[in-house]
Amino acid sequence: MNSTPSPEANNPAGGQQDERLRKLPFWKRALSRPEFGALAGTILVLAFFLVVASGTGMFTPSGIVVFLEVAAQLGIIATAAALLMIGGEFDLSIGSMIGLAGVLIAIPVVQYGWPMWMAILLAFSCAGLVGWANGYLVNRTGLPSFIVTLAFLFILRGLAIGISRLLTGRTQIGGVQDHIPGDWLASLFSGEVGTGLFNWMASHGWIGTNFAGNPAVTGIPVSIVWWLGLTALATWILLFTPYGNWIFASGGDANAARNSGVPVRRVKVSLFMFTALSATVFACLQVMDTGSADTLRGMLKELEAIIAVVIGGALLTGGYGSAIGAALGALIFGMVQMGIFYTGVNTDWFKVFLGVMLLVAVLFNNFMRKKALEAK
Amino acid sequence: MTEHKPMIEMCNVSKHFGSVIALSDISLKVHSGEVMCLLGDNGAGKSTLIKTLSGVHKPTHGEMLLDGKPVRFKSPAYALDAGIATVFQDLAMIPLMSITRNFFMGREPTVGWGPMKRIDWKYADRIAKQEMAKIGIDVRDPGQAVGTLSGGERQCVAIARAVYFGAKVLILDEPTSALGVKQASVVLRYIAKARADGLAVIFITHNVHHAYPVANAFTLLKRGGSLGSFRKEEITREEVLNMMAGGAELESLDAELAEFQRSDQQQSQVA
Ligand SMILES: Nc1ncnc2c1ncn2[C@@H]1O[C@H](COP(=O)(O)OP(=O)(O)OP(=O)(O)O)[C@@H](O)[C@H]1O
Ligand SMILES: [Mg+2]
Numbered sequence: 229m230n231s232t233p234s235p236e237a238n239n240p241a242g243g244q245q246d247e248r249l250r251k252l253p254f255w256k257r258a259l260s261r262p263e264f265g266a267l268a269g270t271i272l273v274l275a276f277f278l279v280v281a282s283g284t285g286m287f288t289p290s291g292i293v294v295f296l297e298v299a300a301q302l303g304i305i306a307t308a309a310a311l312l313m314i315g316g317e318f319d320l321s322i323g324s325m326i327g328l329a330g331v332l333i334a335i336p337v338v339q340y341g342w343p344m345w346m347a348i349l350l351a352f353s354c355a356g357l358v359g360w361a362n363g364y365l366v367n368r369t370g371l372p373s374f375i376v377t378l379a380f381l382f383i384l385r386g387l388a389i390g391i392s393r394l395l396t397g398r399t400q401i402g403g404v405q406d407h408i409p410g411d412w413l414a415s416l417f418s419g420e421v422g423t424g425l426f427n428w429m430a431s432h433g434w435i436g437t438n439f440a441g442n443p444a445v446t447g448i449p450v451s452i453v454w455w456l457g458l459t460a461l462a463t464w465i466l467l468f469t470p471y472g473n474w475i476f477a478s479g480g481d482a483n484a485a486r487n488s489g490v491p492v493r494r495v496k497v498s499l500f501m502f503t504a505l506s507a508t509v510f511a512c513l514q515v516m517d518t519g520s521a522d523t524l525r526g527m528l529k530e531l532e533a534i535i536a537v538v539i540g541g542a543l544l545t546g547g548y549g550s551a552i553g554a555a556l557g558a559l560i561f562g563m564v565q566m567g568i569f570y571t572g573v574n575t576d577w578f579k580v581f582l583g584v585m586l587l588v589a590v591l592f593n594n595f596m597r598k599k600a601l602e603a604k
Numbered sequence: 605m606t607e608h609k610p611m612i613e614m615c616n617v618s619k620h621f622g623s624v625i626a627l628s629d630i631s632l633k634v635h636s637g638e639v640m641c642l643l644g645d646n647g648a649g650k651s652t653l654i655k656t657l658s659g660v661h662k663p664t665h666g667e668m669l670l671d672g673k674p675v676r677f678k679s680p681a682y683a684l685d686a687g688i689a690t691v692f693q694d695l696a697m698i699p700l701m702s703i704t705r706n707f708f709m710g711r712e713p714t715v716g717w718g719p720m721k722r723i724d725w726k727y728a729d730r731i732a733k734q735e736m737a738k739i740g741i742d743v744r745d746p747g748q749a750v751g752t753l754s755g756g757e758r759q760c761v762a763i764a765r766a767v768y769f770g771a772k773v774l775i776l777d778e779p780t781s782a783l784g785v786k787q788a789s790v791v792l793r794y795i796a797k798a799r800a801d802g803l804a805v806i807f808i809t810h811n812v813h814h815a816y817p818v819a820n821a822f823t824l825l826k827r828g829g830s831l832g833s834f835r836k837e838e839i840t841r842e843e844v845l846n847m848m849a850g851g852a853e854l855e856s857l858d859a860e861l862a863e864f865q866r867s868d869q870q871q872s873q874v875a
Contacts, residue, residue, distance in 0.1 A: 468722040470712035480698035487696040489681040489710030
């Protein structure tokens with residue numbers, strides 16, 4: 229080795245400890261994780277609202293469930309958007325896919341009397357097809373996914389409006405809730421989990437009860453379960469599976485990845501399909517929750533998802549990021565949105581706050597990444 | 605050669621990029637246990653040739669035989685599966701990924717099965733560190749991002765990876781260009797060992813001191829065409845040097861440099 233001798237290199241070569249390796253304290257190694265910035269941000273935002281919104285009901289059990297639900301909805305699409313961004317691509321058609329999927333579920337059920345599960349499967353199949361088309365076009369044309377999915381942003385929104393006007397004459401389809409009870413597939417997207425547990429906790433006085441004696445929180449909304457499940461799945465994929473390694477490689481340098489034997493095209497197509505499918509999960513939850521579909525649903529969700537992913541520490545250029553970071557990004561998003569509501573600040577300011585936060589997050593992440601590369 | 609048919613063979617292969625003719629009518633044979641050195645100027649088509657062999661490019665005309673059987677690789681993954689490992693000139697590394705992730709990219713070792721099937725990181729880290737140690741690089745931390753390695757260290761990761769995964773054919777495109785004397789000699793020893801193990805090796809270099817000791821044969825490319833293959837017995841080191849760089853150019857360079865030196869000395873005497 230022709231490394232220059234350093235003062236602390238006292239033990240000669242052959243010693244167990246490499247003299248060029250400084251032992252880094254735990255916190256310094258934690259700094260080099262992509263989600264560190266988001267974690268710091270989450271703590272900051274949490275602390276802020278704990279002070280500012282104390283006594284407003286934001287941090288009562290039901291208040292917590294509310295902001296977690298907001299975070300969960302965004303988190304579901306942000307997880308998929310994170311994998312896609314790490315894989316080196318964007319999907320701007322997520323929001324329109326949400327609108328279209330809602331319509332595809334509601335119309336067959338309400339207008340044509342399909343069973344719920346069939347309509348849901350139809351929506352998921354169409355989403356898979358849309359994702360595949362996005363990926364295929366990006367692979368085939370070599371165009372930036374920004375352009376291809378921008379086209380689909382308009383195409384899918386137009387289809388949603390066109391189809392529902394053509395078949396129902398309206399842009400809103402209500403009356404879905406009557407078809408939910410008893411449907412095996414719909415039950416995955418509606419209601420709450422652990423109601424028994426919460427009843428039991430309330431009976432022991434661990435959580436408050438309302439005037440009727442029911443627990444203040446009757447269960448965990450399924451959306452939160454979906455969110456946590458998808459985040460765990462994506463984290464598992466990224467950290468522990470060959471496919472996860474291929475995602476990082478495809479986003480880091482598609483050409484080098486291909487030359488090393490990574491099936492880059494298949495990876496990208498599957499990631500586009502995953503975002504479209506996650507948008508459909510979002511749509512299912514929303515349709516079951518509200519009992520209706522609206523062609524304008526999901527507007528701007530694609531940008532919110534990207535914000536969450538970037539706050540979560542992902543690089544816009546691909547090859548770097550984390551699903552846990554995206555989940556924290558979504559959590560920050562949910563806390564800010566509901567925090568502004570609870571503190572009574574005019575909600576007009578929400579978007580200003582959001583934009584500023586995005587800027588701060590990107591600057592902070594850049595700074596941290598430089599620090600991290602030094603720290604290594 | 606003891607073997608009858610070559611391990612890898614190109615028959616009248618041409619490669620066009622639109623109007624650019626990067627390779628024209630190249631024929632080449634490498635037997636197992638043999639090192640073929642590809643020589644030629646910058647832009648002669650050496651990298652294009654080995655990229656065609658490793659599945660990056662598909663030949664426009666002609667065919668390739670591996671172990672006597674015609675092959676047509678849809679992508680580099682297929683060439684790797686067939687036992688052809690390549691160190692590309694640009695190394696094909698992902699800077700933001702760790703040494704281990706790069707080392708096993710596309711070839712991840714797994715444990716468990718079904719949904720619990722996962723990368724065996726412990727094993728992967730150990731192998732990556734061990735293979736790098738063999739080449740003479742003592743890796744501090746296999747989790748280090750490749751982008752933070754020195755140029756030579758990065759080249760060693762790519763070489764160690766190809767040597768580890770190469771089963772039949774090992775292709776090295778200027779693998780020693782950034783290496784120190786020690787690491788370069790290790791790479792040459794690797795090539796000799798691969799040859800002894802019965803691999804067919806294709807080796808590109810601009811350094812005659814690296815090429816001559818390990819090569820069994822030389823193929824000279826010029827402007828996309830082949831000027832022929834020569835066995836080592838038929839050719840001296842000086843002739844190889846002449847073919848590689850144009851020996852005449854080097855001689856005139858020598859004369860020029862001597863001239864510089866003289867004027868330097870004169871100046872220092874004046875001062
Ligand atoms: N994808 C491509 N599209 C167009 N032309 C190409 C392409 N790849 C290579 N070429 C051309 O083919 C010729 C041969 O390139 P190649 O990279 O094979 O040279 P080389 O012999 O490896 O040179 P060097 O010693 O500098 O590495 C060059 O003139 C180059 O411009
Ligand atoms: Mg080259």
